[in-house]
Amino acid sequence: MANAPTDPVAAVDVSLVAAARRGDRAAFGALYRRHARLVQAVLLARVAPDSVDDLLHDVFLVAMDRLGSLRDDAAFAPWLATIARRRAADWRRRRRDAVPLEESMPELATGSGPSEEAYDARVAIAAIQSLPEAYRETLMLRFVAGLTGPEIAARTGLSHGSVRVNLHRGVEMLRKKLGEVSGHA
Amino acid sequence: MREEDDPVFIARLERSLGRLPLPPEPDWDARPRRGHRPPVLVYAAAAAVLLVGLAGALFARDAWRVEPLAGSPSLLGVAFAGRVALGGRIETDARSRAQLEVAGLGRVELEPGSVLRRVRGRGAERKLALDVGTLHAFISAPPRQFVVETPVGVAIDLGCAYTLTVAGGGRGRLAVTAGRVTFTHGGLESFVPAGAWCPLLPGGEGVPRRDYASDAFLVAIEALDSAPDETAALDHVLATAEASDAITLWHLLPRVDAERRTRVAVRISELIEVPADVPFERVLALEPAALDAWWDAIGMGPAAEWRAGTPKKALPW
Numbered sequence: 001m002a003n004a005p006t007d008p009v010a011a012v013d014v015s016l017v018a019a020a021r022r023g024d025r026a027a028f029g030a031l032y033r034r035h036a037r038l039v040q041a042v043l044l045a046r047v048a049p050d051s052v053d054d055l056l057h058d059v060f061l062v063a064m065d066r067l068g069s070l071r072d073d074a075a076f077a078p079w080l081a082t083i084a085r086r087r088a089a090d091w092r093r094r095r096r097d098a099v100p101l102e103e104s105m106p107e108l109a110t111g112s113g114p115s116e117e118a119y120d121a122r123v124a125i126a127a128i129q130s131l132p133e134a135y136r137e138t139l140m141l142r143f144v145a146g147l148t149g150p151e152i153a154a155r156t157g158l159s160h161g162s163v164r165v166n167l168h169r170g171v172e173m174l175r176k177k178l179g180e181v182s183g184h185a
Numbered sequence: 186m187r188e189e190d191d192p193v194f195i196a197r198l199e200r201s202l203g204r205l206p207l208p209p210e211p212d213w214d215a216r217p218r219r220g221h222r223p224p225v226l227v228y229a230a231a232a233a234v235l236l237v238g239l240a241g242a243l244f245a246r247d248a249w250r251v252e253p254l255a256g257s258p259s260l261l262g263v264a265f266a267g268r269v270a271l272g273g274r275i276e277t278d279a280r281s282r283a284q285l286e287v288a289g290l291g292r293v294e295l296e297p298g299s300v301l302r303r304v305r306g307r308g309a310e311r312k313l314a315l316d317v318g319t320l321h322a323f324i325s326a327p328p329r330q331f332v333v334e335t336p337v338g339v340a341i342d343l344g345c346a347y348t349l350t351v352a353g354g355g356r357g358r359l360a361v362t363a364g365r366v367t368f369t370h371g372g373l374e375s376f377v378p379a380g381a382w383c384p385l386l387p388g389g390e391g392v393p394r395r396d397y398a399s400d401a402f403l404v405a406i407e408a409l410d411s412a413p414d415e416t417a418a419l420d421h422v423l424a425t426a427e428a429s430d431a432i433t434l435w436h437l438l439p440r441v442d443a444e445r446r447t448r449v450a451v452r453i454s455e456l457i458e459v460p461a462d463v464p465f466e467r468v469l470a471l472e473p474a475a476l477d478a479w480w481d482a483i484g485m486g487p488a489a490e491w492r493a494g495t496p497k498k499a500l501p502w
Binding site for chain 1: 191194195198199201202203204205207208210211213214250
């Protein structure tokens with residue numbers, strides 16, 4: 001195990017991971033409840049929303065099986081995010097022959113409905129998924145998982161500066177995109 | 186984000202995206218447990234643990250969700266948290282029905298009195314084995330990714346909906362309601378389009394026939410299923426066949442002897458316009474290209490498409 005973590009979230013994870021590794025299923029359940037939103041956000045940045053629930057479970061089942069291979073218990077969250085990215089990549093590979101990802105994503109609403117409508121989750125997710133890849137995960141982590149900039153940096157390995165830039169530019173692009181949808185650019 | 190970012194816009198995003206529903210938490214206790222090893226044995230057991238872990242991960246990644254539709258279907262073998270994994274089995278008793286759902290492929294419904302196993306397919310293939318009972322498959326996966334094995338042969342999905350029944354004694358029925366299915370057994374291949382069905386027989390599958398073929402033809406072909414070597418049965422089939430029964434006659438070509446094959450081929454050429462540039466003798470010699478050319482003339486889609494699979498189209502489920 002690495003040095004004691006300074007991140008309070010990671011500090012709690014350390015004890016839960018240790019217990020889960022000893023076979024404590026309740027501890028693993030606690031890890032699920034603490035990090036399900038993180039995994040949901042990582043997946044939503046990459047796969048069709050209707051596939052997220054299944055993949056989310058799969059990510060945690062893989063994590064349960066591989067918990068013994070985690071070297072730094074404080075790094076549980078970034079490790080989990082890596083599993084989710086790999087799982088999403090598998091999903092995309094499998095779907096490539098079936099239907100282009102974009103076709104399986106929810107479409108942006110069109111027309112000039114009230115602007116409030118344009119902010120509903122479905123439209124917002126579709127809008128984020130249409131952004132360049134660099135911004136998708138950062139925005140999902142910010143708004144779906146509710147993480148702060150420093151927390152996103154800790155879980156993605158990006159620098160604080162990069163996260164700040166991604167969020168700022170991503171939000172700007174998203175606002176333009178949703179503005180176009182609602183007719184209030 | 187910076188101070189200049191629109192706080193109202195940010196708040197709206199937080200409101201709409203911060204409350205997305207999460208799936209129900211799995212029952213972690215239902216997952217098979219691996220025993221904890223004391224540290225001194227860790228190195229000795231590392232290889233075994235790694236193998237079990239990898240296998241477990243594979244099971245988890247491939248797990249199919251099972252939902253009861255009626256009664257209490259049983260999950261046996263390798264199963265956990267409502268999913269059946271490779272090597273696992275679903276059984277429905279006389280009062281139970283179950284549904285399997287896999288994102289990206291479609292769904293399968295299992296009727297009462299059925300035993301269905303998940304078995305390993307080749308590559309990206311997802312494979313089930315129906316030992317007994319009835320399943321309804323509603324599949325919109327890429328062609329040839331969804332396969333169901335039976336004691337008689339193998340049904341390969343080309344993007345379709347179908348019902349497959351396996352009864353005792355190697356008998357059963359494959360009926361296609363949408364899209365296409367190929368059924369293979371002992372090197373023979375049947376192309377079963379929507380609106381057609383074929384019986385499963387102890388010696389392999391019977392030839393496909395249209396749902397709306399004439400009663401006389403259906404009776405005749407059933408008699409031929411029971412007595413494939415009887416000349417009178419073949420006579421009756423040929424006499425009652427209509428142009429749209431060419432699909433059935435075409436499947437008879439590789440299944441009858443040379444003398445009878447000539448009669449079947451002649452009858453097909455009377456019923457439909459066969460390609461003039463394909464020598465008759467090449468069809469009688471069962472040359473694949475010649476047979477394919479005749480199949481193409483039937484108008485059920487090129488044989489090459491049946492083998493390679495048709496491009497994915499949206500299906501109504």
